[in-house]
Amino acid sequence: MIEPIAGTVEQCPFCHRTIRGTVEICPHCGAERRFGPTLRESLLTFAVGVSVGPVFMLIIGAGVQLAVLAAAIGGLLGFFVAHSRHAGDRWMKPPAGWTPPE
Template sequence: MMEPVPSSVEQCPFCRKTIRRTAEVCPGCGAERQYGPTRRESLTTTGIGLVAGPAAITVVGAGLTLAVVAGVIGALMGFFVAHARHSVDRWMPPPRKPGSLA
């Protein structure tokens, strides 16, 4: 039997099973490859920007109109930060089985 080329395989970061580099799910533990940010990461950074923008403008003492504009700009910046930070593929932990403590 032929062995795979070393550059075409990798180890699962969770169970250390050897898998093909093109695998989307680890057959050993069920970990999944994630491309880009998760929905939670996008919503979190967008929410932080949505709150931080108007908060900064309010501290400065600007009016309500500028606070709304700062909120929109902050939300957009938060969204783009999430996509820039998680623009590569990465492995997400396998789903927990019901009844397990770990």
């Protein structure tokens, strides 16, 4: 039997079984390799950026126009934070009730 090359296999971080290094979904537990932020993470950081900036501007009395500008800048910053924080590969937990194909 031919043994696989050591650099082409890795361990699933959830079920700890050996998998190919190129798989996107673990065939044993269903964990998924993701690149970049999920939609939830992008929306959450965007919402935080859109809300924190205007609140701060209104507290210091800068006015509504600067608060709107701060919301736009905060939304962009939130989007970029999500994408820079989750810029690499990572494994996501398998979905509940996932069963391996037969």
